Amino acid sequence: DDVVRVLLxxxxxxxxxxxxxxxxxxxxxxxxxxxxxxxxxDVSGRxxxxxxxxxxxxxxxxxxxxxxxxxxxxxxxxxxxxxxxxAYVWSNTSDPNLYGDxxxxxxxxxxxxxxxxxxMGFMEExxxxxxxxxxxxxxxxxxxxxxxx
Numbered sequence: 001d002d003v004v005r006v007l008l009x010x011x012x013x014x015x016x017x018x019x020x021x022x023x024x025x026x027x028x029x030x031x032x033x034x035x036x037x038x039x040x041x042d043v044s045g046r047x048x049x050x051x052x053x054x055x056x057x058x059x060x061x062x063x064x065x066x067x068x069x070x071x072x073x074x075x076x077x078x079x080x081x082x083x084x085x086x087a088y089v090w091s092n093t094s095d096p097n098l099y100g101d102x103x104x105x106x107x108x109x110x111x112x113x114x115x116x117x118x119x120m121g122f123m124e125e126x127x128x129x130x131x132x133x134x135x136x137x138x139x140x141x142x143x144x145x146x147x148x149x
Contacts, residue, residue, distance in 0.1 A: 002112070004048070006119045007062055008055050014046040017074040019087060025098040031111040033102035034066075034090035047074055047085050061126060062119075063088040 001011045023038035035043055051059070060069060067088035074085050090098070107115075 002116055003119050006116060006123060007058055008051075012051060012055075013049045015049065016077040017045060017047045017083070017085070018077060019043040019045065019072055019074050022072075022087075022089075024102045025090070026100050026102045027095070028097040028099065030097075031107060031115060034095070034098055035087065036090050036093060036098070044077075047076070047083065058126070059088075062122060066091055 005011050019035070020042050021037055021039055022035050022043045023041040024033045024035050024043045027034050063069070068091050069086050070089040072085055072087045072089075074083050074087075075081070076083055
C-alpha cells in the first residue's frame, strides 16, 4: 500500500487474489521480485480495482522495460471467482539472475523504507521532461545509498 500510495497518490480498492501457474522469483542484485509462468506454482497478491489510464501510465513507467504488462486470469480468494487482470511479468524468461522464492516479509523488514524513498525519487523524476527509466533510478538510488553507509 505504501508504494502504491507514492505512485498513485491514493490506495485503490483491492481484492486478494491468486495467480495460478506463476512463480515469484528473487532477482540477484535487486530487492524487488520477478514473476514468470511456472506450472504447479501460484503467486498470491492483490488486484487493484479502478485504475485510471493516467495511473496505468505511471505503473507502466514504474515497471519499465524489465516487465511486460500481460493479461492474466486470477482467482479471487474471497469468492473463488475468476477475473481477467493485468500483471507485470518479467520480460527475460531465461534471466540467469532469477533464483528461489522472493520473500515479501523480508522485503518489508529490510528494504521497504529505502524502496519507498527510491519510489519517491522516481515520481520526482517522472515529472521532469528528461526523466530516466526506473532501472536507472533504482541503480543510482541504491549506489548512492550504499555509498552513504
